[in-house]
Amino acid sequence: MxxxxxxxxxxxxxxxxxxxxxxxxxxxxxxxxxxxxxxxxxxxxxxxxxYQEILGFGGAFTDAAIENILSMPLDQQEEVLKAYYGPSGNNYSIGRIPIGSCDFSKEYYCYCDTEEDFELLSFSLNKTWDLEKRIPIIKRANALRGTSLRLFASPWTAPPWMKTNYSSRKVGADKGWVGGQLKSDKNGKYKQAWALYFSKYLSAYYDRGVDIWAVTVQNEPNGREFKLPTGDIGITWESMDFSAEQERDFVANYLGPTLKKEHPNVDIIMLDGQKIYTGGSPDWKSLPKEWLHKLENHVTNVSDVNWPEIMLNGTDSAKDYVQGIGVHWYAGPFFEQLEKTHSQFPDKFILATEACTGYRRPFEKCGPDLNQGRWERGKAYAYDIWGDLTNWAVGWTDWNIVLDAKGGPNHANNFCDAPILVMPKYDSNRYRIIKQPMYYAIGHFSRFIPPGSKRIGxxxxxxxxxxxxxxxxxxxxxxxxxxxxxxxxxxxxxxxxxxxxxxxxxxxxxxxxxxxxx
The missing domain is CATH 2.60.40.1180 (Golgi alpha-mannosidase II)
Known part of the structure; x- marks a missing residue:
């Protein structure tokens, strides 16, 4: 024995x-x-x-998540934070931060509203969401861990005045928050200003005691490519469009050189979009039946563009500036795409940068579902984490860490589910804290596989x-x-x-x- x-x-x-x-x-x-x-x-x-060394697991500090946590009494705030960041909880080691507003915000905002301020002299973090709420919550999470989270930050859009669809006469989404591209001019001043925006953001957080490990170039840079039979999938929240060639050129000529000079220790993660855009033509037959049915009936116009190949190959590539490839799960598992990507670019890490359930009709019920399907959602998380890790991913990042019973707040009504829900009780100022199956699904990995672990045969x-x-x-x-x-x-x-x-x-x-x- x-x-x-x-x-x-x-x-x-x-x-x-x-x-x-x-x-x-x-x-x-x-x-x-x-x-x-x-x-x-x-x-x-x-x-x-x-095989690969693990960086960690975690979730996003969205405005919605922060708002829900801070709505509770202090002891219940600590209960939720300990559930994620404490040693007896899920022991998260990764955190994602939106750069500016996203759909899980209450309003549109950026850090430089002054038109044509190319030197960003008016740049400032949001007093409410960054200075008073997000940064203090991150510091509390770090204190529970006893060490700093590995944080990465992602933009949903540049300030509207930097974009092709900007309209100073309009408000809300029509002002230029949704879609559009970075403006082009012969001097590249808009693209350089956007690269400087990243640098200013990193410095502002660092000056307030929060060190950011990496940035993604753009959240879902081609997210509006997905179509439903009735037309556009209906993205009504902050977004900005890049092709793979445009993202390559932006990183190679603007973002990469700027961060190398001003923040040389910050990693750059490309894509931050669907797995289907890695590894070349995907094998649709490899999908589980439930996924194949959803995509065949609801999604068209999905291209076979291999983003890593375009961005990381050739003399004009961004390979010298990009350290990692970020992937989302919304277009299907496609685990074999990650294997092919690793084989082609073994020096670039693969990180799952976003996933959630209960998203966007007609795929499933939008928002939390407390009566049906709860276990199926946890099972979906566990399966995706397993598949990603088995195919060279170095970690896995959930979307909102905490939401309310509706799956928000979300100013675009793009509600979804979260591993922990908080609901006010009617007879007191206390809240009901619900740990859903997704919470335990992640925990089976995050609690026991610390950073520095290695996958073995x-x-x-x-x-x-x-x-x-x-x-x-x-x-x-x-x-x-x-x-x-x-x-x-x-x-x-x-x-x-x-x-x-x-x-x-x-x-x-x-x-x-x-x-x-x-």
């Missing part, structure tokens, strides 16, 4: 449904030993077979989804998903334990994380 003991943490649909709002990840201990099980159901751990041929890691603390972490309606018996075999095994049963519709010493 090796004497090794494994701890199994489990969350299942039956447990969650029976307690309605769930009651955490249930641990139990099991011993390694000489156990017999069908060889086809053995997960063979290969600690010497190492496992055996093939299993009927369940499995991924394994070796942590900096010399632990093996194995995450197992059973998305079927039947329980599954399997065993873990570790060659460092004289190939002794631990037999495990996973219920139907369940997640398990197994942790044991190396």
């Amino acid at each position: 090796s004497g090794k003991i494994a701890t199994i943490y489990e969350t299942s649909k039956s447990i969650y449904d029976n307690s309605f709002y769930g009651d955490g990840l249930h641990p139990r201990k099991v011993n390694f030993g000489s156990n017999n099980i069908n060889d086809r159901r053995i997960i063979t751990i290969k600690p010497g077979q190492e 496992i055996g093939d041929g299993l009927a369940i989804e499995v991924v394994a890691f070796k942590t900096p603390h010399n632990e093996i972490v194995v995450v197992v998903l059973n998305r079927s309606n039947s329980p599954y018996q399997y065993a873990i075999s570790d060659p460092t334990s004289n190939s002794e095994r631990v037999n495990i049963s996973i219920p139907s519709n369940a997640f398990q994380t197994i942790v044991y010493p190396l």
